[in-house]
Amino acid sequence: MSKLNYQPLGDRVIVSPQQPEQTTKFGIVIPDSAQEKPQSGTVIAVGPGKTSDEGKVIPTTVKEGDSVIYAKYGGTELKVDGSDYLIIKESDILAIKR
Template sequence: MATKIRPLQDRVIVKRLKEEERTKGGLYIPDSAKEKPVEGTVLAVGNGKVLEDGTVRKLDVKEGDRVLFGKYSGTEVKLDGEEHLILREDDILGVIEA
């Protein structure tokens, strides 16, 4: 059974895109030399950011969006054996549009 998680407030759950196994020239990249991708897919979003006046502003991202985020942003968590990232909406740099 898959774990269900609902992020709170302005947080989102992101699954990183898979790291490249080889360079464009065909060389194999060992795990120790791989850089973690800064791109991923939004799996879940919180209810929104609570503003100073107490109102809630909905997030600009939604489930299924492909997003870019900072290299050292967020908190890594393992869900059902897979690594995910919990980010605040402010940590998301942009949405990749098809």
Template sequence: MATSTKINLRPLDDRVVVEPSEAEETTAGGIVLPDSAKEKPQRGTVVAVGPGKLLDSGARGEVSVAVGDTVIYGKYGGSDIEVDGREMKILRENDILAKVL
């Protein structure tokens, strides 16, 4: 889970920085998975949000997620980065599939 510490990173335009959740260690049946069998997580917590996409009118579009939201994103979307020793993912807003309520 994401910690409440602030990161020194400000995404541009409609980009969002997400800290992925940990991969599942066991299956629903209780089988322990080795590292090679774990799937890439597709869920994470938003830790930074850009100001929004610049529209043709010169105004900024609203970003539909906020810091602290839990989101589901595409398996291969975005770019993987490391910030302060933590794995992060930078995604465009349209790479986010859903917000977990």
């Protein structure tokens, strides 16, 4: 996995989405409903954390390399050197795979 030259701001996180063909290989996330569909991916870069109303930075809890599932809704797509990434807020990450 290539190192990205981007530092997310605030509580944003950049994830490298897992490819659909890989989903079957690992056999993990295949939602069967049309509601909100979670996706899986790997955390590539992590922002310092959200700044509270009084200026305190609340550190993010996910780390680079974490395998996560997240709600795609709200994220921003980013293409760098032909690879697709997604910038999401940490609050859009539902769970970490242990």
